[in-house]
Amino acid sequence: MKIKIVGAYGASLSTYHLTTFILDKTIALDAGSLNIMDLEDQLAIDHIFITHAHLDHIGGIAFYIDNIFALTNKTIFIHAIPEVIKSMKDHLFNKDIWVDFTKLPSEGRPRISFNELKLFEPVEVNGKIITPLPTEHIVPSSAFLIEEKKKYFLYTGDMIRAPKMWEYVNKLPKLKGMIIEVSFPDSLMNIANASKHLTPSLLRKELKNLKHMETEIYIYHIKPMFIDEIVQDLFPKTVDRNIKLLYEDEIIEI
Ligand SMILES: [Zn+2]
Ligand SMILES: [Zn+2]
Numbered sequence: 001m002k003i004k005i006v007g008a009y010g011a012s013l014s015t016y017h018l019t020t021f022i023l024d025k026t027i028a029l030d031a032g033s034l035n036i037m038d039l040e041d042q043l044a045i046d047h048i049f050i051t052h053a054h055l056d057h058i059g060g061i062a063f064y065i066d067n068i069f070a071l072t073n074k075t076i077f078i079h080a081i082p083e084v085i086k087s088m089k090d091h092l093f094n095k096d097i098w099v100d101f102t103k104l105p106s107e108g109r110p111r112i113s114f115n116e117l118k119l120f121e122p123v124e125v126n127g128k129i130i131t132p133l134p135t136e137h138i139v140p141s142s143a144f145l146i147e148e149k150k151k152y153f154l155y156t157g158d159m160i161r162a163p164k165m166w167e168y169v170n171k172l173p174k175l176k177g178m179i180i181e182v183s184f185p186d187s188l189m190n191i192a193n194a195s196k197h198l199t200p201s202l203l204r205k206e207l208k209n210l211k212h213m214e215t216e217i218y219i220y221h222i223k224p225m226f227i228d229e230i231v232q233d234l235f236p237k238t239v240d241r242n243i244k245l246l247y248e249d250e251i252i253e254i
Helices: 039-043 055-071 082-091 163-170 186-195 200-207 224-234
Strands: 002-007 020-023 027-029 047-049 076-080 112-116 123-125 128-134 142-148 151-155 177-181 216-220 242-245 251-253
Touching (some): 076 082, 142 163
Parallel strands (some): 027 047, 151 177
Antiparallel strands (some): 142 151
8 A cells, every 4th residue: 555645734834734645546535635636636536534523634625626527437445434514514515605416417417425434433434444533623523543464553633532443453363553743832731632633742642642663754744844853852852663754755665
């Protein structure tokens, strides 16, 4: 499995883009920057998995659908837990802020269709088994565990803690890699706590819950204006873990 990093940051600024990861060309994990990919790459997408309904994770869907609408006949499936789907329907695809693409070009064959996921219940799409796991953020949210050929990869989405997620992944034989957030430096702990995001020291605390020491840990969702301070807080204090920053256009192979 190849994971392409399209957007790795928690803000849209200059050359830094909002969260979007692509699994083997056809599955998107979050969609903040789905619309900035080459058109050919946008047309290859069949499924979009959304962790939560914050605009930095769903905003790209609006322009992505507009880009591909008249160039394909297929229905693109958007998967998320019910609360997240409700927010997207009520506040984005509501015929007010943006078009209701679940009824266009026809209700029988719409361009997008929502699929409600249940926590801990896996779905299989394009050869991958994807399981939503609970996380705590300021709005309803989930992580996604991806399995292919008995190899496991975890994408946490935005979070401050996730005890049931750790409990679940600790039962796996191995966890090859994970993408987890760090948004703010430790000096902005008050903002991190209020918005339910991680700082480097909160990340260290959370990683104590992960029993797999072999896991490659990739950091995403950094607010780019604080990147230098976050790097100073992260390294070398986090020495017992294999931690890397995630870079855009990078491809992770699992
Ligand atoms: Zn976010
Ligand atoms: Zn968020």
